Amino acid sequence: MSEPRVAIITGAASGIGRALAVHYAGQGVRSIIGTFASDPHDPEETLKLVRNAGGDAVIHEVDVRSAASVDSFAQRAVDEYGRLDYAIANAGILRNSSLTEMTDARWTDMLDVDLTGVLRTLRAGAERMTAGGAMVAVSSIAGAVYGWEGHTHYAAAKAGVLGLIRSIAVELGPQGIRANAVIPGLIETPQSLDPVNSLGPDGLVRAGTDIPFGRVGTPAEVASVIAFLTSADAGYVTGQSLVVDGGLTVKMRA
Ligand code: NAD
Numbered sequence: 001m002s003e004p005r006v007a008i009i010t011g012a013a014s015g016i017g018r019a020l021a022v023h024y025a026g027q028g029v030r031s032i033i034g035t036f037a038s039d040p041h042d043p044e045e046t047l048k049l050v051r052n053a054g055g056d057a058v059i060h061e062v063d064v065r066s067a068a069s070v071d072s073f074a075q076r077a078v079d080e081y082g083r084l085d086y087a088i089a090n091a092g093i094l095r096n097s098s099l100t101e102m103t104d105a106r107w108t109d110m111l112d113v114d115l116t117g118v119l120r121t122l123r124a125g126a127e128r129m130t131a132g133g134a135m136v137a138v139s140s141i142a143g144a145v146y147g148w149e150g151h152t153h154y155a156a157a158k159a160g161v162l163g164l165i166r167s168i169a170v171e172l173g174p175q176g177i178r179a180n181a182v183i184p185g186l187i188e189t190p191q192s193l194d195p196v197n198s199l200g201p202d203g204l205v206r207a208g209t210d211i212p213f214g215r216v217g218t219p220a221e222v223a224s225v226i227a228f229l230t231s232a233d234a235g236y237v238t239g240q241s242l243v244v245d246g247g248l249t250v251k252m253r254a
Contacts, residue, residue: 003082003083004028004029004030004056004081005028005029005030005083005085005086006029006030006031006032006077006080006081006083006084006085006086007020007021007024007029007030007031007032007077007084007085007086007087007088007230008031008032008034008073008074008076008077008084008086008087008088008121008124008125009021009024009031009032009033009034009088009090010034010062010064010070010073010088010089010090010091010117010121011034011036011039011090011091011092012031012033012034012035012043012046012090013033013034013035013036013039013041013042013043013045013046014039014041014046014189014190015187015189015190015191015219016090016138016184016187016189016219016222016223016226017033017034017046017088017090017091018041018045018046018049018219019218019219019220019222019223020088020090020222020223020226020227021033021046021049021050021055021057022046022049022050022053022055022220022223023220023223023224023226023227024050024055024227025049025050025051025053025054025055025056025057026053026054026055027227027231028055029055029085029086029227030055030056030057030081031050031055031057031058032057032058032060032073032074032076032077032080033046033047033050033057033058033059033060034060034061034062034073034090034091035059035060035061035062036061036062036063036091037061037063041190043059044059046059047059058076058080060072060073060076061073062091064089064091064113064116064117064118064120064121065112065113065116065117066120067120067124070117070120070121070123070124071124071127073121073124074087074121074124074125074127074128075124075128077128078128084125084128084129084133085129085132085133085134085230086125086133086134086135086136086230087121087122087124087125087126087129087133087134087135087136088121088135088136088137088138088226088230089117089118089121089122089135089136089137089138089161090138090226091113091117091121092113092114092117092138092191093110093113093114093191094151094154094191094194094197094198095109095110095151095153095154095197096150096151096196096197096198097150097151097152097153098149098150099152102152102153106153107153110153110154110157111153111156111157111160113157114154114157114158114161115156115157115158115160115161115164118137118161118164119164121137122135122137122164122168122179126168126172126177129177130175130176130177131175131176131177132176132177133176133177133178134177134178134179134180134229134230134231134234135165135168135177135178135179135180135230136179136180136181136182136226136229136230137161137164137165137179137180137181137182138161138181138182138184138222138226139158139159139161139162139165139181139182139183139184139241140154140155140158140183140184141183141184141185141243141245141248141249142154142155142158143155143156143157143158143159143160143161143162143183144158144159144162144183144241144243145183145243145249146249161181162181162183162241165179165180165181165239165241166239169238169239169240170239173238173239178229178230178234178235178237178238179238179239180229180234180237180238180239180240180241180242181240181241181242182222182225182226182229182241182242182243182244183241183242183243183244183245184217184222184244184245185211185216185217185243185244185245185246185248185249186199186204186207186208186211186216186217186245186248187216187217187218187219187221187222187244188204188216188217188218188219189219192204192216204216210248210251211245211246211247211248211251212246212247212248212250212251213246213247215246216246217244217245217246221244222244225242225244229242
């Protein structure tokens with residue numbers, strides 16, 4: 001029997017990252033649960049869900065704004081389990097700021113997490129992976145398809161992720177390492193439930209009525225797609241970006 005696979009997941013104390021750790025647990029993939037110090041969500045809850053699903057994981061604090069922090073996070077996989085197979089750049093922030101209020105500091109802070117943080121995570125993963133390794137970065141329909149007022153920095157970062165993924169795929173393909181992105185639509189998580197920077201609870205319900213599926217998505221519905229993209233079932237897929245949105249972005253509005 002082959003050794004269990006090992007994944008690093010940034011931002012796994014909540015939302016899509018937590019759902020992915022739980023999904024992986026069901027598949028026998030071990031996770032390093034990335035938790036961010038100032039996040040109010042409890043990574044122990046992710047760990048509990050992983051164990052309930054019969055899986056194995058460890059919690060490790062990581063700040064994707066620091067290369068040293070991300071490197072030690074990725075190294076934890078090697079130290080704890082002796083290998084790293086999957087790197088998931090999931091951590092992200094969302095802030096609301098109009099263009100005229102978009103200071104350089106706001107712009108830079110956003111890109112540091114949502115774009116450079118992805119680079120740091122995938123780079124640290126690449127340094128520790130061998131053939132058969134796979135990476136997934138989490139983009140957004142706001143970076144791939146839609147414009148969103150008040151979110152130019154977020155949109156630019158999430159669009160940047162897609163260019164980054166294509167080039168990483170080409171660069172690491174010869175080593176047998178794959179890189180893909182998911183592009184979530186509206187998914188009910190702490191990020192989207194924030195009424196200041198995103199739609200909030202009421203906004204999500206309203207938005208759901210305009211989605212062909214009649215509702216917003218769940219974190220698990222994105223997690224399973226990420227897991228597919230890292231799995232051997234997607235073994236010849238690299239450099240791609242997959243929209244997970246219940247039909248939101250393909251719906252024609254008359
Ligand atoms: P979430 O807020 O639950 O998850 C984001 C995670 O990122 C949190 O756990 C947070 O602690 C972590 N994080 C923030 N700053 C960090 C830092 N500096 N270092 C390390 N971790 C940090 O929300 P989510 O929706 O699950 O977000 C996951 C990803 O999905 C994000 O990249 C987000 O932009 C993206 N996304 C979400 C939606 C949606 O509708 N929820 C849509 C498109 C894309």
